[in-house]
Amino acid sequence: MQFSGPSSLLPAWLRNYARPHLADDVVAGLIVAVLALPQSLAYALLAGLPPQAGLYVSILPALAYAWVGSSMVQAVGPVAITSIMTLTVLAPLAVPQSPEYVTLAASLSLLTGALLVLASLLRLGFLAQLLSRPVTQGFLTGSAILIVASQAHHVFGVERPTELPDFFRHLLAGQLSPTAQLGIACLLAMAFNRYALSTVLARLGIPERAAGFVVRLMPLVIVGLATLAVIRLGLAEQGVTIVGAIQSGLPALHWVWPTETTLGQLALPALIMALVGMVQNIAMAQALAIQRRERVSANREILGLGVANMVAAVHGGMPVGGGVSRTALNVSAGARTPLASMITAAGMAAIVLAAAPAFASLPLAALGATIMVAAFSMIDFKSLRTAWAYDRIDAASWLGTAGGVLFLGLEAGIAIGIALSLIALIVRASTPHIARLGRLPGSEHFRNVERHTVDTLPQALFLRIDESLFFGNLAAVESRLAAELAQAPQLRHVVLVMSAINRVDTTAMETLCDINRNLSEQGIALHLAEIKGPVQDRLKRSPLWPALNGQVFLSANEAFEALQQAAG
DSSP states (O other): OOOOOOOGSSSSHHHOOOOOOTHHHHHHHHHHHHTHHHHHHHEEEETTTTTTHHHHHTTHHHHHHHHHOHHHHOOOEOOOOHHHHHHHHHTTTTTTTTHHHHHHHEEEEEHHHHHHHHHHTTGGGGGGGOOOOOHHHHHHHHHHHHHHTTHHHHOOOOOSGGHHHHHHHHHHHTOOHHHHHHHHHHHHHHHHHHHHHHHHHHHHHHHHHHHHHHHHHHHHHHHHHHHHHHHHHHGGGGGBBBBBOOOOOHHHOOOOOOOOHHHHHHHHHHHHHHHHHHHHHHHHHHHHHHHOOOOHHHHHHHHHHHEEEEEEEHHTEEEEEEEHHHHHHHTHHHHOTHHHHHHHHHHHHHHHIIGGGTTTBBBBHHHHHHHHHHHTOOHHHHHHHHHHHHHHHHHHHHHHHHHHHHHOHHHHHHHHHHHHHHHHHHHHHHHHHHEEEETTSSSSEEEEESSSSOOOOEEEEEEEEEEEEEETTTTHHHHHHHHHHHHTTOOOOOEOOOOTTTOBBBHHHHHHHHHHHHHHHHTTTEESSSOHHHHHHHHSSSSSHOOHHHEEESSSSHHHHHHHHTOO
């Protein structure tokens, strides 16, 4: 499907939109518009704002991100982190839901958005490189578990963990509350729809595309039936929590420019919120891209989130972010492109304008069940098993990130994941693999003497260091060299095979000078082989080059031949 008009004004996904995706995006957009409605209301209240503010920032800001961002399925709107941070920052400054409070919230959103746009212009998306795949997978899994736990009170009617024994006792006795009965029924129906209905339809001979459409439409049917049950059976009077009245109408666009006093009060909180939102948004976008085998641009993600927050400042006045549960719903509903988010925004606008009263009887139990089942699909323990079998350090990063998200919050989980990734990087770089090499018989190839049957020279030691040399790993190199020399006092030549060394910092260069001098005093020559061009260019400008008491060889085999010939 091709669109006319200046191509530079259209995002790439829209210029090359695939027509078969249209039905999927429309259905997903409508599903999310309905199912995200109570969540939007709740997060606005959590932020200390009027509930309808959550609906407002689900419209134009979502459209802005869908147009500018790079993720195909990330959904932007009110989220728990920004809501909690907004309340924490603004509650000491103004009374929640007061006009002053609303103005401050809009100013906070504007400043946060401006900082994110600036970060994009400065191309700070490289910060996403601090998030390894295990970190993003752990973040996604921890977030999904949090979503499941957050919906338990809606689905099971359990407000606190101490109520769980009573819940299970009532479950065994068949004496569940109306909320729990409705919630469990919806949860089972949603789970059957997600994990079994497509198989049943396939066995009945339903075409795959038609079956997929039915599966994605069923959540709306289930929620609709639950709403009908609430109305017909009077479940609201029996304690089943419903969405309640929603104020109709859209607000006028209202530009708010912070005063100097407001700037002073909100500058640091806006910076923190921007950093948290940036890392969280990139983490979620990357995790989703990995699952869907797509690519995202970190700088475009930052720009999209920044523009969305600046738009939110003039339409709703509430900071927004990449919603974990909203995105989970979007993915679960079958979204293929950002058009789904645009449909969601249009659906939300239609609800606010004309149909708000019709959603007053939606039971939170049904909506919570939908969110729980969607979140289950984001839990990825398989990636943990893979990391554990392959690299325990990566597995620790996965566990640390997921655990941090679960017990300390999303922002703390991301911070722990980044810290663990950096620690893992430092640990690996500081403990390089060092191999003693020999030549494979009848060839010019050199391999580890511990892995292969190779030829060696009694008077020569060939060492390959599989890491760049920097101040953090020199002790390991010196220790290994000393151990090799102690085991072979007859050595007269040490050849450092530098094929795996991409960089030698100043400390490493000076250490090589020390090694060269110490070996020379012992009557041992230090040779270098297979130096990469950029590394050699730097070493030629260093004191090591003129002081080297050995030779520089093009290859390890050339060094082997020369030293073998010299030995006679």
